[in-house]
Amino acid sequence: MTALNETAATAPQVDPNKLMNFVFRAVEEAGAALKCALVVMGDRLGYYRSLADNGPSTPAELAERTGTDEHYAREWLNAQAAGMFVAYDAATGRYHLPPEQAVALADETSPAFVGGLFQIAHGTASDAHRIVEVARTGDGVSWGDHNADVHTGCERFFRPSYAAHLITDWLPALDGVVDKLTSGAAVADVGCGHGASTILMAQAFPASTFLGTDGHAGSIATARERAAESGTGPRISFDTAAADGFGGGPYDLVTMFDCLHDMGDPIGAARHVREVIADDGTWMIVEPAAGDQVEDNFNPVGRAYYGFSTLLCTPASLAQPVGLALGTQAGPARIRDVVTAAGFSRFRLAAQTPFNNVFEVRP
Numbered sequence: 001m002t003a004l005n006e007t008a009a010t011a012p013q014v015d016p017n018k019l020m021n022f023v024f025r026a027v028e029e030a031g032a033a034l035k036c037a038l039v040v041m042g043d044r045l046g047y048y049r050s051l052a053d054n055g056p057s058t059p060a061e062l063a064e065r066t067g068t069d070e071h072y073a074r075e076w077l078n079a080q081a082a083g084m085f086v087a088y089d090a091a092t093g094r095y096h097l098p099p100e101q102a103v104a105l106a107d108e109t110s111p112a113f114v115g116g117l118f119q120i121a122h123g124t125a126s127d128a129h130r131i132v133e134v135a136r137t138g139d140g141v142s143w144g145d146h147n148a149d150v151h152t153g154c155e156r157f158f159r160p161s162y163a164a165h166l167i168t169d170w171l172p173a174l175d176g177v178v179d180k181l182t183s184g185a186a187v188a189d190v191g192c193g194h195g196a197s198t199i200l201m202a203q204a205f206p207a208s209t210f211l212g213t214d215g216h217a218g219s220i221a222t223a224r225e226r227a228a229e230s231g232t233g234p235r236i237s238f239d240t241a242a243a244d245g246f247g248g249g250p251y252d253l254v255t256m257f258d259c260l261h262d263m264g265d266p267i268g269a270a271r272h273v274r275e276v277i278a279d280d281g282t283w284m285i286v287e288p289a290a291g292d293q294v295e296d297n298f299n300p301v302g303r304a305y306y307g308f309s310t311l312l313c314t315p316a317s318l319a320q321p322v323g324l325a326l327g328t329q330a331g332p333a334r335i336r337d338v339v340t341a342a343g344f345s346r347f348r349l350a351a352q353t354p355f356n357n358v359f360e361v362r363p
């Protein structure tokens with residue numbers, strides 16, 4: 001009796017208004033989860049492209065132009081309008097993409113393009129059932145074992161940002177690196193995925209040579225195809241190799257784009273970079289934007305990255321030997337610990353965007 005009374009006395013009071021507010025917020029989140037698949041659908045069926053090219057459209061017009069069934073076009077448009085990605089004019093019954101949304105959803109060359117972000121998010125969520133299993137055992141799921149939307153979505157998410165910042169902002173922020181690349185340098189781009197960063201650098205610096213490496217053979221095969229299409233020729237090559245074992249050197253510049261935290265043994269990789277980098281070389285590490293304290297990352301960007309960290313990056317690291325699992329939101333202090341443990345003596349934050357921290361690391 002006493003215990004029951006004490007429980008009743010200390011039980012927190014539920015405020016019905018706060019409860020309903022939370023339920024509506026949760027409904028919004030469930031709508032956002034479905035929206036992820038709907039954006040991928042619109043991207044894949046050419047709905048956004050068609051709306052951007054043709055202006056205000058009826059469901060029948062959109063369906064006809066994209067060769068799709070009108071029932072699906074109508075429901076998709078209404079879902080988009082309810083979620084405020086597409087605007088609806090009740091007077092005309094037409095739907096259109098406001099100019100800003102047209103850039104973000106239909107212009108793949110813009111740094112604001114979000115189609116790739118939704119593709120990698122959708123691909124990641126599609127494999128979440130596997131993460132439920134390994135969360136019980138502590139095993140991992142390697143990068144290469146995910147579906148192709150993860151790999152291609154990653155490329156489409158990051159490439160526009162690299163195209164906007166790498167050559168004009170990030171490399172110039174590193175001490176003396178642009179001069180070396182201009183006169184002819186040896187570069188290793190480690191964990192290069194589909195090679196977007198490697199190809200952008202090769203196109204910008206024709207006197208330099210570039211080796212892109214990645215542990216995932218499928219990504220390297222795609223990188224070779226992309227390089228062949230880019231016309232960069234023999235100055236660029238790709239190898240399937242782990243970050244703690246790629247060949248060649250000494251390198252004037254080693255780069256790692258959004259991959260150090262995915263590695264099982266980032267300190268082992270850092271030690272290998274220390275072995276193959278020239279004495280006056282530079283290691284550029286591009287990592288997801290993050291602060292050192294978890295609460296620094298409780299914002300929209302951190303929210304998305306912690307989602308990727310749980311479902312993609314942490315399992316990728318745990319699938320490899322050591323399994324350090326830095327997490328997608330490691331923050332500068334943790335990255336500094338990794339590189340100093342491997343014998344590097346200089347570390348600084350050289351540049352930042354809302355999505356990335358760019359570190360300069362030197363022997």
Ligand SMILES: C[S@@+](CC[C@H](N)C(=O)[O-])C[C@H]1O[C@@H](n2cnc3c(N)ncnc32)[C@H](O)[C@@H]1O
Binds near residue numbers: 213258316
């Ligand atoms: C998030 S993706 C980034 C790919 C690419 N750098 C980009 O920015 O588009 C991470 C990449 O790191 C690679 N990776 C993870 N661990 C690795 C390791 N130990 N050695 C080499 N590559 C690794 C994965 O295969 C994947 O291609």
